[in-house]
Amino acid sequence: MDPAAPAQQIPRPPCAAPDAGDPFAATGEPVRWGVVATGRIATNVTHDIAGLEDSVLQAVSSRSQESAEAFAEEFGFASSYYDGDGQTGYQRLFDDPDVDVVYIATPHAQHHAVAKAALESGKHVLCEKAFTVNAREAAELIDLARTTHLFLMEALWTRFLPSVNRAWEIIHSGELGEIQWVQADLGFPSDHSRTHRLWDPAAGGGALLDLTVYPLTWALGALGFPACVTATAVLNDDGIDTQNGLTLTYGGGAQAQLTSSLVSAGPGQATVSGSAGWLRTGSVLHNPRELTVQPHQGEQRVETFDQAGRGYVYELRETTRCIQQGLTQSPTMPWADTLNTMRLLDGVRDQLGLRYRNDAE
Ligand SMILES: NC(=O)c1ccc[n+]([C@@H]2O[C@H](COP(=O)([O-])OP(=O)(O)OC[C@H]3O[C@@H](n4cnc5c(N)ncnc54)[C@H](OP(=O)(O)O)[C@@H]3O)[C@@H](O)[C@H]2O)c1
Structure with a gap:
């Protein structure tokens, strides 16, 4: 694999089947x-x-x-x-x-x-x-x-949450028509000191690596990897991005606009918009308990979701199941998606002039 290669346009992330059972229940040997x-x-x-x-x-x-x-x-x-x-x-x-x-x-x-x-x-x-x-x-x-x-x-x-899997199901069912536009934001005013990992260049600080993966999840889930990314950001004196904006453009003309910030509070929502309607997550988009669906012509509806544990159990169940079954990667979070995400973020950082110590090693 050539890590310097640009992010390829690859199929949308596979959807895990919505978890019907109790995610804490055993699926095999301890x-x-x-x-x-x-x-x-x-x-x-x-x-x-x-x-x-x-x-x-x-x-x-x-x-x-x-x-x-x-x-x-x-x-x-x-x-x-x-x-x-x-x-x-x-x-x-x-x-x-x-x-x-x-x-x-x-x-x-x-x-x-x-x-x-x-x-x-x-x-x-x-x-x-x-x-x-x-x-x-x-x-x-x-x-x-x-x-x-x-x-x-x-x-x-x-990616493993039942609410997110339900959103993928709605998006890919065609109910919203052809998806043309995604908007997603995640921000909070971080009052940590400059030595905290979020602000520390040596720890990989900044909004991009910490927050942008979540708005990006919604663009990837709805539209896949883009043909082109343009990025802007504010870099502080230590050289980390305090906030950033990404525009992802797709071959078919669709766009995604993603905002991440360490200095301001946002609604923390994702909107996925198509030719026949839109879907919006409740706050916050990395763990939504609510989805609002508005057909272009039709009644709005709201779907709500319970969550087991603290929400991490779903990825833990997948990890456990994969290990029990001898899999080396998860079909829901495959290596190709992780690698293409890191390539995309590398491309963004090249545009921003955002460098970390790890890049030199
Ligand atoms: N999935 C999520 O919802 C989620 C949420 C928050 C964070 N994260 C991710 O999880 C990772 C950790 O985040 P966090 O919020 O848990 O951070 P944190 O509270 O600062 O904890 C990080 C821990 O890493 C260890 N560590 C090792 N080298 C370190 C270093 N040079 N500086 C500071 N700590 C060091 C320390 O544990 P010891 O002293 O015990 O070694 C420290 O307590 C990040 O990559 C972050 O993006 C994920």
Whole structure:
């Protein structure tokens, strides 16, 4: 694979079948989880791992002993690992023969190195978004998973939600006619300090890598990968984008306009518009509980959705099911989509002059 190649126009992301059953219910033999890092998302996702009938909370790792032990005690992990003897706690976890799959919840800039070490140690990997900082890193991980026959997936939980799958179903049913236009935004005024990962260039900070993957999910789900992307952004003195706007243009004339911001609050909604009507998500678009459908000529309707756990259980069920069935990639979040997303983001960053330390490595 050539990571320098432009994003290709490929078919729309496949739709997972809406989950009819209880996503916490077992689908096979128990899978033993190792969780890497003890931050905000690690905590939220671990709540849902703990609820899976066929999961075992085997090990957690942290850079600090205090965090590792506190996290292990809170959730009941069998083992906890932290840095010592010149070895990272993360590697200690990868060396644990009782761990089957590793969930990676470090900042983006560490994803490649941590996932690479996990795969090289024989572990399946579920890695947070943004999957990596650039397409070169993504391609390397995918090649590694392919040659080691291990499961690897970007933790883009939105794709697995019942509400999002229902939206794809409506969009592709033809009810809205030919889709011509998508508009999606995600923004919040981040009051974190400049040392927080969102603002730290060394951590892969900025709106693009952290937020844009969600508005982009709606463009990809409705229209697929575009023929062309034009981007604008505001870069701060540290060189990260505080907000950005992307226009995606498609061969058939359709367009998507996507906005992401770390400095302003937005409605956080996606609108998908076609020749026969439109669909709008409730707020927020990465976890919508409501879909409004307005046929061009006809009655508006609102569909509402329950959510199991904290919403991460659906991607966790998919990870578990794939591992149990010996799959190396998920048909709902295939490697090609992850790689093409990173290529698209690389192309955007080239336009913006947005560079990270990882690009030089
Ligand atoms: N799917 C979602 O809904 C969602 C939501 C939020 C974030 N995310 C993604 O998850 C990742 C982590 O985000 P987060 O909000 O959980 O971040 P966070 O609260 O800052 O936690 C990140 C953790 O990574 C570890 N870490 C390793 N190297 C680090 C470094 N150089 N600087 C800071 N922390 C480091 C730390 O854990 P230890 O000290 O224990 O090693 C830290 O607690 C990001 O890639 C983000 O995009 C996904």
